[in-house]
Structure formats: structure tokens, C-alpha cells
Amino acid sequence: MKHLKTNISIFAFVLVAVFTFTACSDEVKDPPKPNEGELITTVELTFTNTASPSEVSIFRFADPDGEGGNTPSETDTIALAANSTYALTVRFLDESKTDVEDITTEVLEEAAEHRVCYTSTAGTTVVITDQDANGLDLGLAATVATSNVDNGTFQVSLKHQPDVKDGSCNVGETDVEVAFVLEVE
């Protein structure tokens, strides 16, 4: 009799457990689609020659599947004319989805936390022409002046600087850093 009682307890125990075991699991088979969050896949630079505003060149760097995965699909070489001045605007895009999202608007909304920085060689100089509400450089717009014919690099980086933005490029976290090959012809 005692044994029977024991056996019944074990049986009940296992039964309860088995029920719990086999429950749920539909959620598992329905994972979220990738890249639903914010992702910057593309940097797009638009150079407008200030002497002839119809002369507009667009250069792009694009890695549509984000970090890792496939290698970047577009890595343009920037070609500029010697001894010229250009108005530069930059756009950051998310092209991982069918609806391309312009992240630049977010950067602009949070201008006080962001800074676009440029490092260029080959005798070019970059002067930032836009500022945030605190009067610190933002960098979505700039003037680029070239000098003699030369080759070099033109690096664009987007810094996220919440609470630490001081106008410099030496603080914060780097969200974008692309080094374009630069040819001044």
C-alpha cells in the first residue's frame, strides 16, 4: 500500500512536469526579422563645385548587410578638380531594408550629441559650415578646398557624443568611419 502511494506520487509528479514541458514553443519558431533596429549602411557625399553649381558629384560607401557578413558593395573613389572649392553635404542611410531610411534626420535632431569629422590629405582642407544649438560644429555640411594634383585619402567619421560633446573629434563613440580614396585631378 505504501509502495503504491509512492508510485502514485512519482507518477503525478512526472505527469505535471511533462505537461509543463510540452507547453509553449510557438514563439520560438517566430523570431524577429533581422535589422529592424537602426543601422547605418551607407555614407553618401555630395560635392558641389562652388564656382559652377551645376557640377555635382556623389560618392558612396555602402555595406548593406552591416558589419560582418558580406564585404561592402560600394567603395567609390572621390575625384575632385585641383584648386577648386566644393560645398560638401553628407548623408547617412540605412539601405538594409526595402524602404531606405535617412539616418541623417536623426543626427540632425540630436545635433548636440553628434559630430561629423573629416580627415583629409592630398592638400585639401575641410571647414565645417554648420553648428548645433550650442554653437558647436556639427559637420553635416562643410567646404572642401583642393590645391594641386595629388592622391590621398578622405576620411569621414560620425561620432556619437552624448554628454561629452565639446566640438572636438576626440570624444565619444565612433558610429561611422570610412576612408575614401581621394584623387585630386
Added chain:
Amino acid sequence: MRKLFALLVLCCGGMLAHSQVNLSGIVRDSATQAPLSLSLIQVGNLTVLSDEHGQFTLSNLTAGTHTLAVSHVGCKVKKVSLKLLQDTFVTVHLPHHAHTFGEVVAYGHLDDSEPDARLIQTVSTRRLEQLAAVSLSDALQHTNGVSFLKTGTTIAKPIINGMHSNRISVINDDSKQEGQQWGSEHAPEIDPLSAGSIELIKGASTLRYGGDAMGGVIRVLPALFNDSSYTKISLLAKGETNPNGGQIGLKVENHSKKLGLGHRLVVNAKRNGDAATSNYVLSNTGFAQLSGSYYTQYINGKSQLSLTASAFIQEIGILAASHIGNVTDLNRALTSDTPLISHPFTYTINPPSQRIQHYASKLKWKHKSRKYGDIILSYTFQNNLRQEFDNHRGTSDAALDLNLATHQINLLLDKHIESIRIQYGLMAEQQQNTFQGRYFIPNYERYKAGAFAIATLEKEKYLIEGGLRYDLQNTNTYRFVGNDLVNETFNFDGLSANVSGWRRVNHDLKIHLSAATRFRSPDINELFSDGLHHGSAALEFGDLSLKQERSYSLNAALNYNHNRWRVAVEPYFHYFQNYIYLKPSGEKQLSIRGAFPVFRYVQTDATYTGLDVDLRYRLASNWTAEAQAALLYVEDVRNNQFIFGIPAQRFSGRLKYTFAEKLGLQNGYWWIGPSYTARQTRVEANEDFTATPEAYFLLDTELSAQYRETPLHFSFGVRNILNTAYRDYMNRYRYFADDLGINFYITINYTF
């Protein structure tokens, strides 16, 4: 009631009416069942001290009634009357509140009266309360042969035999703790205040707790109730300066002997602000933890039923300066002597941060059956929620958001047939992981099952144990590749086996040996990592074709106790086939954030050769000197290379003074201890982002005692007395900031 009670257990041999009888017995802590060595047993004018196993013998007593007086450090003399008619063996349980401060860690196989081949160390309830430990790593401080893999100050994972994460199992009573343990910055979700004691089992000396714990097992046990009716309330408080903060814990325990019913409620809360190094504040390293558990136990004759429910909630700030976007940021951090972000001290926790919740409930049934021996059946449900936030999205949208639910059933049968003990059992587990938002590991559903059998033969001078275990698992993963939902299936199974045992060579020397083979299935991150790891400047790639890894392990221990010496020497050797690790590949991959170094999970063959040494020498009646060393050499033997992320050699020592009464303080100790951690030189050139940190020397001290005759007990201590600026190779923050500077702390325990 603090009552001494004795059980008259065994009456053997000998005929009645002997005029002379022998009395022998064992003294145990009634709470932990740990034998109490150096207890003073007095009968008439005869006195004897219990030995290292709590045992004592008094020979040639006259038959008749005797008063047995038993005392131990921290416990008033308690008396019990015995009528001795023949040779008698008694088990004396000293109540828990005997303040048994003598040893931090009890060595040998002391916790368990059962024959056992486990290579074990136990941290007692008392010690856990003294430490006011909020994490497993706090609880295991100063345990020989344990070091920690850290992310800052609050996230720490124990390292045993050089191994951590997936190669160490944390077992809560008898079921495995299931969190996202694959991550190096994911600490085990355990509140030691709810625990009765913690066992540290090194190497592969048992197969009872799963086949994959190659490095060792940390087992958290609930406290036993005293064998009397009582209500006890304990309060615990801790305050410290670095990180500035405090902790309050409450333990309420009620036990009715008559009903066989006991309850225990534990609530523990901790809050601290930013920690500091010797030179600057570590911004955003605040910490908050709220944990609680309820345990109830009902004993009716031969059956025992217990129920546990626990909740654990943590919010941890991640050092602001450690969250970087790319290699340029990292290099800037590396070349800077101070962190690039340092604000004044605050309690506020901002992103980047982690929010972790762990809920568990367990139903356990234990029955003493004449036919099957002890039957232990348990069901455990655990739900682990992990959210990690970065400073891009704030706390509204987690960068990592995982929900892991686990159901487990464990069945164990444990039977003694004369000097043979047979244990066998089954485990079954169902687990499902789901994620929200950003992909890091896929959703999966996993079924695990295991069966084991262990046979132990114990004789007076030796013990030998053999075990066999079979484990299998089936995992189905679900993830999107592009727009396609992909379902992949992984099946792994394998055998584990071990032979362990010890031999008591003579009264002073005991030798322990263990040989085992085990296997571990590749974990989800090793298979599926694909891309940038949150906050680190590296691309990590898993490999879906990884095979299971197999270990062949040898663990030994030599324990020598003679006069003033107490020596423990524990060498070990592990050979791994298909050892899985994250290897820097040397490649760089271009992305929109610049070029990142690529790390890949690879398989190779590896060896772990190590030695843990613990030497203790009693200088005088109150003074003890201790020295510990932990040496480890790890090699990738297939490629003749060093392996990344292995702890450096460590040495520590301690000078300890114990006293029964001094300046109104009772049963206390004071110690001062230096520790030296060497530089890790066994690394491949240019593999890491920076050179390994320099060797460092630290000095700590602690005073602990009971205030007069009151139940007030306190500890006061200072860590890093010299305020040394140092970085540790096993701390991920070493790239960004120094480790902790000087810290003063005080812990108070009061029992009503």
C-alpha cells in the same frame, strides 16, 4: 532554543556489564552537518579534541552515567548526560550559532557524511554571512584555486582549473543554473545569502551534475533547519567606501519540530554608486540588486517535500569609457592613461548597462525507501531575462534582449549496501530561448537528457568510485537569413566516465586521484556568433560545423596534516580534443565603422596543466601563516601556440591571528594578506589589442569578531591597502581603466 542534542546511534560488539567502555563520536555543525574539528570534549577530568574529521575517542571510561561537555570556539560549553553501558558512538550536533570562525574553508570531504570521491571545498553558512556576499564571486574569495573572469567590479565569473563559462556548472541544489552563461560578461544569477553553503568541486571528480562541467562545479545548497522548534531573525548590513554603497539583508527562519515544517524567507538588497581606482572615478559602474527567496520544507516520516521560489533582479552599469564604436576609439582609449569619459561620482546608472532578472521555482521530494534507498525527485523552472542597453538607444530599446526559459526534472536514487554506495539517476530538460530586437543568437528550443550511474566502495583506508554517464541533446534553431526563416537542427550525444578515489596513507596523509573523460557540445554562441559583439571592437564569427569537444582529465590532491602543518597540493592535467575557443584570426574586415579585427571560433587540441597549492603553518597557538599558489600552463598543442585569455600565475599569503577574547571582542580573527599576480607572458605576439598588464601586488586585511556576549558579529576590512593602481589580465576593463583602488568595508550580522 540553542540546544545541544545528542544521538546515541551505534552500539556494537562488547558485552554488557563491561566495567570499562570506550566512547567515540563525531561533532557536527547542526546547520551544515560539517564536522567540527578542534571541538573540546570533556568527561570528568578527561579531555580530548576532535580531529580534522570532527571525530574523537575517549578510552577506558568506567561504565555508568557521565556528563559529556562539548565546546567549540565561539560556543559556550554545553552538557549532556550519557549512560554508558558499552562501547558507544555519539553524534553531537552543535547549534549553528556556535560561531565557528576558525576556518574560512573546510578542506577535504567534510561536508558530507556519505562516502564520496569528490574533490571538494565548502564555504559555510557562517562564512557566507560574514562575507555579506552578494555574488558567487564574493562568496568564493580566498578559496584556493579559484580566480575570476571579470568585466569591471560587479560582473565576475569563477574560474576553476583555468576554465570558466561553459566549462563550469553552477548547480543549485541538484539542478543546473540556466542563464546566458556563454557570455564572458554574464555572471551567474545567484544570491549567496539564500544559500546554506557552497561547495566547490574541482575537476571531473563527479559525474552527478552533468557531463559538460570539465573545469568543475559550484554547488549551492540550501541550509538545513536545526532539529528543534524555533524562530530566528537575522539581519545583515554592509557598508563600503569603494564602490560607495551599502547592503541590507534579512533572513527569517521558522521551524516546528513537531509539525516537521520549516520556512525561510530571505530578502537582500544592495546598491552602490560608481567605483574608483586609485586615481579616478570609474564612471557608470553603479550597481543595484534586489533578490529574495522563500524556502519551505515539510518532513513526514520518511518523506520530505520542499519548495523554493526565488527572484533575482540586477541592474549593472557598464563603464562608460569601455563602450566603443571601433578600433580607432579603442586605440584612443589604449593610449590614454585615464578613461576618456570620467564624471564625478554618482549613483545613477546610465546606458550602457545590463538589466538581468532570474526567477526560479523548485519542487523537491525526497523519500527514504527501504528497497531503493533515498529517492530524490525534483522539478525546477527557471526564467532568465537579460537586457543589455547601449548609449545609442537608451533604456527604451535594448541592444540585446534575451528570454531563456528552462524546465528540468532530476531523479536520483542513492542506496547503500554495506560499504558500497550506488547512485543512479536521470535528468531531462526543455529549454527555449527567444530574443527581441537586434539579432545576436537565434531563437532555439533544446531538449536534453542524461542518465548516470555511480558506484562507490568505501573502506577505512581508501575509497574508490566509478561513474558512467550518457548525455544527449537536440537543438532546433530559428533565425532569419535575409527574408527566409531558417530552421537548423543540431544533435549531440556522448559518454562520460570517471574513476576517482582516495587513500589514507597514514593518519596525516591522504591522497586523492581522479581520472575522467567528458564531452561538451558547442554552445549557441560558438555556433552562431555573427558580427560585432556589443561594445567590443571585434567581429566574432561562430562556426556551424563545430563538433563536440572532449576532455581527458587527471586531478589529484595530496592533503597532509601534521602537527603545525596543513598542506594541500592539487595538481591537474586536462587534454582536450576539438577544444573550442575564440581565436584572433589576424584578418581585418572592412565595415562602415572602419576595419575590425576578426575573431573566429575554432577547434584545436589543447592541454591545461596546473597546480594549486595551499600551505598553512601554525606559528604559535594564536598565529597562523598561510601561503597559496595557483599555477597554470595552457597550450594549443595542435598549432603549438598559446591560447588567449588564460589566467596568469598567482601567489598569495596571509598572516592570521585568532583570539577567544580580546578587548571585549570574542571569537575573532584578524588577518593581513598580500597577493601577487604575475604578468601573463604566455600569449601570442600581436594577438591582443595591447600588451598584457604588468604584474601587481595587493595587500588586504580584515578583522572579524563577535561583540561581547551579544549576537552581534562584525567584520571590518580594507582591500588594496596600498591603493595600488593595477590592471588584471582577466578583467575586460583592462583596456580602458585601472582596477579598484582602496576600499574600506564593514559588515554587521545580528541574530534575534
